[in-house]
Amino acid sequence: AGALACWTEGGWRFADPRAGLSLWIADRGHxxxxxxxxxxxxxxxxxxxxxxxxxxxxxxxAAIADPSGGATVDAEARSALTAILGALRAHGLIAA
Incomplete structure (x- = not known):
């Protein structure tokens, strides 16, 4: 229990994991x-x-288009939205 198991030509091999070992578990998807x-x-x-x-x-x-158009009154809102979208793109959370 808790060991890392690998199948080889000689049969199952078990190794004790060490702190920091990270493995992708295919059947769990993480x-x-x-x-x-x-x-x-x-x-x-x-x-x-x-x-x-x-x-x-x-x-x-999916990508979100940058704001455009509108009146002078919403210039600050467009600027803030553009900055938010830029940050999300920079972190890879939305497509460019």
Whole structure:
């Protein structure tokens, strides 16, 4: 229990994991990390980023167009939206 198992020509081989070992678990769709005492779920999964078991960031969304047009009154709002979109793109959370 808790060991890393690998199949070889000579049969099953078992190795004790070390702290910091991270493996992608195909049937779970996410990585697990050994913290030195046991295995725990990593935050990154095939369907996004998780914190405390809850998905907080999903897969990358489609691109969002930059704001354009409008009146002079909404110039600051357009500027703020452009900055937010730029930050989301820079972090890879939305497509460019």
């Amino acid at each position: 990585a697990m990390l050994h913290d030195g005492t046991g295995w725990r779920d990593c935050g990154v999964g095939g369907d996004g980023f998780h914190v405390g078991g809850a998905r907080v960031v999903g897969v990358r969304a």
